[in-house]
Amino acid sequence: MxxxxxxxxxxxxxxxCASKKDIWYIQDAGENNTAQINFQQTTIQPNDILKIDVETLVPEAAQPYNKVTNANQFSLLAFQLDGYLVSEEGNIIFPVLGEIALANLTMNEAEVKIKDLLVEGGHLKNPTVRVRVVNAKVTVLGEVNQPGTYNFSEQNITLLQALGYAGDLTINGKRDDVIITRDVDGVRTITHINLTNTDFMNSEYFYIKPNDTIIVNQNKPRVTNSGxxxxxxxxxxxxxxxxxxxxxxxx
Missing domain, CATH: 1.10.1200 (Non-ribosomal Peptide Synthetase Peptidyl Carrier Protein; Chain A)
Incomplete structure (x- = not known):
């Protein structure tokens, strides 16, 4: 007995008990320690909020095409409230020009499109247009230290940065099967990422897109313990x- x-x-x-194979990140880093970085251009999607600035050599000429923001309210929230909301159809309502379709365009493509409309319509000569998403966010759930939704202002952030916002995975997080859900061009995709090797760094999911959701489930030892x-x-x-x-x- x-x-x-x-x-x-x-x-x-x-x-x-969890072995090092369960909890160590990018375990093959010694074999794959050099790779070309491929930055990804984010495309404009419905419900994005855009900050659009138009400038010319004569500032007064560009005033009708810019929203005026209070000098004492230069904050992310102020930019979001004064920004251009992309409709479900992918359009914005722009001063003077009216409705413009921007869905699925990159920031650079949107800038060129607005500039061409201003020039070809005889509104401005040689304007400079800047477009930026001001409500980009990522949601991180599950076995992380600080689950929640996090805003970011960078053009590109990586999956590892997003997990860093959430305080990293707990010791109970399943590192070899992190789930990412993504909505782009009206299509939802769900993919599984293995953080224990470097393969994910060369995939399209290494860089986070606005509104991605990252889900970290419990690893086997944690599930076993719970029983x-x-x-x-x-x-x-x-x-x-x-x-x-x-x-x-x-x-």
Whole structure:
């Protein structure tokens, strides 16, 4: 009876432990330590909020094409409130020009399109147009230290940066099967990422797109623990009581 219990205890403890293969990131970094970086252009999607600035050599000439922001309110929230909301059809309403279709264009393509409309329509000569998304965000859920939704203003952030915003994965996070959901051009995709090797760094999911959702599920040791006991201290306490009972009963 004692032997059977000891064997059961050992099996239980081993099944509750995670190896370095479960918790180390990019374990093949020594083999793949150099690669070309391929930055990805984000395309404009419905519900994006755009900040659009038009400038010319004569500032007064560009005033009708710019929204005026209070000098004391230069904040992300102020830019979002004063920005151009992309409709479900992919359009914005721009001063003087009216409705403009921008869905699925990159920022550079949107800038060129607005500039051409201003020049070809005889509105401005040689204007400079800048377009930027001001409500870019990523949601991180599951086995991370600080799950939530995080705004970012950079043109490109990586999957690792997004996980860094959420305080990194907990020790119980499943590193070899991180899920990313993405909505682009009216199509939702769900993909699985393995953070324990470098392959994901060369995929289209290495760079996060606005409105991506990252889901980190529990790893096998955590799931196993949840079915028995919730911590090593509790496990040892149970084992101590069980062994004491066996000793007493065997006398």
């Amino acid at each position: 004692k032997l059977n219990f000891v064997v059961f205890l050992c099996v239980l403890m081993l099944s509750s 028995y006991v919730t911590g090593l201290t509790t496990l040892l306490a149970v084992a101590t009581v069980a062994l004491s009972s066996i000793i007493i009963l065997s006398r």
